[in-house]
Amino acid sequence: MSDSDTVEEIVDLDDNSTDAETPSDELGAPSLAAGLEALLLLADEPMTVLSLASATRRPVNEVEETIAALVVQYDEQERGFELREVAGGWRYYTRAACSPLVERFVLDGQQARLTQASLETLAVIAYRQPVSRGRVAAVRGVNVDGVIRTLVARGLIEEAGHDDGSILYRTTSHFLERMGIASLDDLPPLAEHLPDLADLEDILDSVATGD
Secondary structure: OOHHHHHHHHHHHHHHHHHHOOOHHHHOOOOHHHHHHHHHHHOOOOEOHHHHHHHHOOOHHHHHHHHHHHHHHHHHOOOOEEEEEEOOEEEEEEOHHHHHHHHHHHHHHHOOOOOHHHHHHHHHHHHHOOEEHHHHHHHHOOOOHHHHHHHHHOOOEEEEEEEOOEEEEEEOHHHHHHHOOOOHHHOOOOOOOOOOHHHHHHHHHHHHHOO
16 A cells, blocks of 8 residues: 555545534534434424535435434334424324324313413414414414414314415314304404404304304
8 A cells, every 4th residue: 555545545534534523512412313303303394304414514414324313213112203204304203103092182182171372372373364383473472383283183273385484374174163153254353352262262162062
């Protein structure tokens, strides 16, 4: 082996070690796997490998390898969630084996009364649909991520397309059934403020119980 070959080999080793040992403070997370998990938990729609690589400032192939390792890890540990590649991106889903438990939880939740936060969020969506999560949060002045998920799970709202990258939400036919109205035109007129939320809950309860 010539001296020039030795120098080139050392340079290659240095370059590879630099890529593999990016400081955690530059990444912004303890590890690439942890960073990807945080981003995917935060996302409300599938994230592409390219967007994940851009966010973590890591090579695409390294992100792909880490995602593949996470998929295997979750499967081997039989975690309650899994990573799926859908619509050209990656997103967390509950594991199929947990479907009976999830379905029971959702159905049981259908019988519970809506919280004040849920009622307020539902009212905003009903009168301003289609509307993004950010707009709803701006109207209410608080984060509505958890409430949105609850309303979607109960079948009262659903996704209605996108606007500038944000998911839009609208009420469902189930909402109309619970309200006992044929269309959104039958909603009480919106005057200076939103309708009385207690009345809205009473209507939902009475329709659900057949009163």
